[in-house]
Amino acid sequence: MITEKDKEYLKRCVTLAKTALNEGDEPFGSILVSENGEVLMEDYNHVAGGDHTQHPEFAIARWAATHMTPEERKKAVVYTSGEHCPMCSAAHGWVELGRIVYASSSAQLTEWYEDMGLEASNVYPLPIQEIIRDAIVDGPVDELAEEIRLLHYQKNMEV
Numbered sequence: 001m002i003t004e005k006d007k008e009y010l011k012r013c014v015t016l017a018k019t020a021l022n023e024g025d026e027p028f029g030s031i032l033v034s035e036n037g038e039v040l041m042e043d044y045n046h047v048a049g050g051d052h053t054q055h056p057e058f059a060i061a062r063w064a065a066t067h068m069t070p071e072e073r074k075k076a077v078v079y080t081s082g083e084h085c086p087m088c089s090a091a092h093g094w095v096e097l098g099r100i101v102y103a104s105s106s107a108q109l110t111e112w113y114e115d116m117g118l119e120a121s122n123v124y125p126l127p128i129q130e131i132i133r134d135a136i137v138d139g140p141v142d143e144l145a146e147e148i149r150l151l152h153y154q155k156n157m158e159v
């Protein structure tokens with residue numbers, strides 16, 4: 001279930017996705033929130049330099065591995081504008097972070113790419129639950145997904 005508080009965190013992710021877009025990167029943003037609601041880290045996509053592993057959820061997993069205890073990680077929540085890709089899901093699973101809440105799903109992103117006539121990526125858009133055992137996942141949120149859809153169209157359909 002997605003609460004109003006969850007939506008507030010997701011809105012911050014959408015803002016970060018806009019920042020990424022403005023910097024020439026892909027529109028994705030994510031934040032890491034502690035058990036007591038504190039935002040511990042936020043990041044956005046940085047693939048414009050050519051390194052396509054520079055995803056915010058991956059950066060968050062590695063930050064959490066260095067800065068949090070296993071117990072803190074299990075209780076933390078990762079909010080993200082777009083569902084984790086398999087690489088980021090695996091990183092999240094390896095460091096045993098807790099719940100994931102996403103505003104838009106990988107299935108939606110795949111549809112949008114098809115609609116824009118773009119080629120599918122090299123990496124299969126598998127849902128988080130196919131990568132992480134017993135994952136706790138919530139999403140998408142329709143009104144925010146629509147906002148994110150527009151960012152992807154802005155990125156890829158520039159006139």
Ligand code: ZN
Binds near residue numbers: 058086087088089
């Ligand atoms: Zn990723």
